[in-house]
Amino acid sequence: MNYFKKFFFVLILILPASLSAQKNVSFLFDNSGSMLGYYSDSKSTFKTFAKALIKNSLAQGDFASIYLFTKNEPKRGIQSPQKLFSGNSKDLIPDKIISDFKSVKGNDGDYGVTDINEALDAAISDLKNQPAVIWLITDNINDVAGTGDESFLNTLDFYKKLRNDTAIRKILLFPVEEKLSGDLYESDGFVCYGIVYSLTSLSQIQLESYDKIIRASGIKAKPFTLKPLDIGTITLFPKVTQSKVTEGKLFFDGKTLRGFGFDEGQVIKETFPDLVLKSNLFPYIIKNAKLNVRLDNFSSSDYSVKSMGTQTISPSTVSNISPEGEVTGFSVTFNMPEITPNFSFSTIFNEDFTVGGNLILEVSQVDILLDDKYMNSFKEIFALNSVPDIFRPVLKDKKIETSIPLEIRIKYGSWRLFALIGIALLALAVIAVPIFLLTKKSCYKITLLDSDSQSFCISALSSYSVSTAGSPVLGKLKKSVTGSLKFICSSVTDTPGKVFSVSF
Incomplete structure (x- = not known):
């Protein structure tokens, strides 16, 4: 245990309970001749590192693939990559996997050389177009043709792939320094790439989630952010509101800028004086950058926007981070755009409406400087005479955005009450008029032959049976909604069911 303390990269064995979402995780371990010391030297902690990385990076139910790789050379009897495990993580036994960690020799007695691109392509092919986290552990000596200048060129090709392959969405690089010396090896350390692979583009929230997954591996070394450098690498957030939440005041809950209880037409203006800008661009120094704030997606079928208002941030520049x-x-001053609710029956029956959109905090014209003093200490680990271009990106033409969703509820004005009263009166009229016409009674007086006169009152819902003294019912008189009378003959007459209009 004392020996472990000599190395800053010692892994803390942590339970991966936080990584709840099922995912694909692939591990590629370089076992070429240049890595001989890490597989054969009893003082090396490489195998302990590998075991901890596997355990910490997998959650229950994840699909895991573990490979050893050199270069595929059938003529030398070397097959690469060598798959040690493929299946559900619950069936994985790390100790058994580590027991198979050995350097590979060809039938000519020499150790295997390295082709990092070949191994990475093979692991990606096995994913069958599914997204995954890929861990690639190597000393970066891509010696396809043995040692020498061509090895450096092959390593540069690997960096070009990392930089240019659009399906490689995110890369964090952990440099691990471990010096070993033996008769056949001289090693300074290795690097551990945490790679996110996805054929479909990933949102800022998804990339931040993957960032947490990779950092939860337990590697104590600070990772280099290689990709992407323009998404989530510089964040700007208000502090979470700690005071009591009240009506008519905006607050930030850690994810969304919210507010409720505002009146229609009320001027909504709020200043957030406690924003924090954080750089995740290790190991880059931000020499200077420009800050801006604006609104995005500020539209809805519930309201129309007359003007977008003016959003400001102060100070608007930053340097030497x-x-x-x-x-x-x-501090950011938020001015609610001038909006007008759109009239519809659905809005009338709601007490308020929600204003949405996003508050965009933007960092642009970023001028960064690589911490060369730090990088030079790992130059040999990168197996290059100079720091590769992938570590020297240009951000001046890119904008790094922090998007904060808005959810502001505004109460409808007094017009809604008048509209509701009008609708209620109209509804009453629509109901009352038919009822009145149907129930309104009209009175009549009829005389049949020499019989006495008969007086009666009927509505459209009732009828009057007509008969003479001692005779059966001759028929019925009915009134229509319009007031006209009709006589319907009964079955005892010569014309049963016949209808006659009655004039009066």
Whole structure:
């Protein structure tokens, strides 16, 4: 255990309970000749590192694939990559996997050389177009043709693939320094790439989720952010509102800018004086950058926008931010755009409506400087004479955005009450008029032959049976809604069921 303390990369064995979503995880371990010391030297902690990485990176139900790789050379009797495991993580036994960790020799007695691109392509092919987290552990000596200048060129090809392959969405690189020396090897360390592979584009929220998954591996070394550098690498957030939430005041709950109880037409203006800018661009120094704030997707079928208002941030520039540094003291003034609710029957029956959209906090014209002093200490690990271009990106032409959703509820004005009263009166009229016409009674007086006169009152819902003294019912008189009378002959007459109009 004392030996472990000599190395800053010692892994803390942590339970991966937080990684609840089922995922594909692939592990590629370089076992070429240049990695001989890590497989054969009893003082090396490489196998302990590998075991901890596997355990910490997998959650129950994940699909895991574990490979050893050199270069596929059938003539030398070397097959690469060598798949040690493929299946559900619950069936994986890390100790058994580690027991198979051995350097590979060809039938000529020499150790295997390395083709990192070949191994990465093979692992991606096995994914069958499914997204995955890929861990690639290598000393970066891509010696396809043995040692020498061509090895450096092959390593540069690997970096070009990392940078240019659009399906490789995110890369964090953990440099691990472990010096070993033996008769056949001289090693300074290795690197551990945490790669997110996805054929479909990923949102900022998804990339942040993958970032947490990779960092939860337990590697204590600070990772380099290689890709993407323009999504989530510089964040700008208000502090979470700690005071009591009240009506008519905006607050930030950690995810969304919210507010409720505002009146229609009320001027909504709020200043957030406690924003924090955080850089995740390790190991880059932000020399200077410009800050801006604006609204996006500020539209709805519930309302129309007359003007977008003016959003401001102060100060609007920042400079000299150290890697993974934080800067406080920024304030944002939010001015609600001028909006007008759209009239519809659905809005009338709601007490309020919701204003949505996004508050975009934008960092642009970013001028970054690589911490060369830090990088130079790992130059040999990168197996290059100079720091590759992938570590020297240009961000001046890119915008790094932090998007904060808006959810502001505004009460409808007094017009809604008058509209409701009008609708209620109209509804009463629509109901009352037919009822009145149907129930209104009209009175009549009729005389049949020499019989006495008969007086009666009927409505459209009733009728009057007509008969003479001692005779059966001759028929019925009925009144229509319009007031006309009709006589319907009964079955005892010569014309049963016949209808006659009655004039009066």
